[in-house]
Amino acid sequence: MKCLIKRLSLFFVVLLVLAGCQPKPKQWRYIRTIPISGIGPIGIVQAADNLWLSDVDNNRVVTVDKSGSIIQEINAIARPMHIAGTKDELYIPQFGADNVIRWDAEGIHSIAIADTLDAPGGVDVNDDRMAIADFFNHRVLVYAQHQSYSIGGEGHDNGQLYYPTDVKITDSLLYIADAYNNRVEVYNYSGKYVRTIGWQESIKVAAGVEVANNQIFITDFYGNRLLIYDIYGKLLYEFSEYLDKPTDALWANDTLYVANFKGHSLAVFAWQ
């Protein structure tokens, strides 16, 4: 009998140890806030291993170190909004000048766009594709393989847009921050509407969108929230602390940076 009790005890101890060794499922956790005094950030991207921010109030784009100090700045940009970055380039929509420019180590280059923009609020690039959120025209322009087409049009139904501010391109889909419809709209590369994300969460201006790690991140500007969804639009997380008029989010190496426009700060979350 004693032997049986010993064996049972040993079995439970081993079970307990094994249970303790089970890896915990990853989740988002708040880590810290980086003050970026004097910067009113709209867009945030990673390019050439640095964090770049569009500072709309001061007509510049800056790169900051991990303490929030400015390392480099590109000045005389007319109200830069949601920027895009590649390994060694930045794409900057000039909201105040109705164009998109490209910046690299050699300087600023204009991009020829065979259409008339009215306040471009966001741009994204992916290989040979470029998409531009055309704010006052309530559409997104897509340039791909020497052809272009327009998505949206003013309205509130699925497949329509109302003051879009940001766009992200993945390998097969486009995600549009349909700001004043308070949602994100998803389209395929044929320009066909796929689905809406965030319509149930009473978002108050969907200012920015980020897509990474099979998750969709929406910054709710007036709602002071960060909403995280799976790719089908199921809400996974909602953060309302540490945010002050958030405008954009950036996923980089299991870390999420959220740009606080009014808070003049970056809220940092880790996927752990």
Next chain:
Amino acid sequence: MKITTLQQTKVWVILVTLLVLANTSVWAQEPASTTYIQVRVDGLSCPFCAYGLEKKLKKLEGAKNLQISLENGMATFEVPTNKKPEKAKVEKIVTDAGFTPREIKFSSTPFKANEVPN
């Protein structure tokens, strides 16, 4: 070719007349007066809205020194008085930018910094 005294006199008269006219027109011009315009709208704390309104107002003929205050929800700018826009024109720009104008004020003197209309 010989220039006569009469011709010389005519040339001098023309030159003097031109000089007088030039001076008269310069001195007759009063310094260009300025009209200051203040626009107050709701919902201007969104940067896309604020700078969108800024972009639209800049298109008004002669508009310069445009300042947007996200805190106070105001846009202020100035135009030469001879290019002062009708209030309805400013209202239309504000409406087309997606806002409902709350108050539009015209003044011959600059508005004080962060002055909020009553």
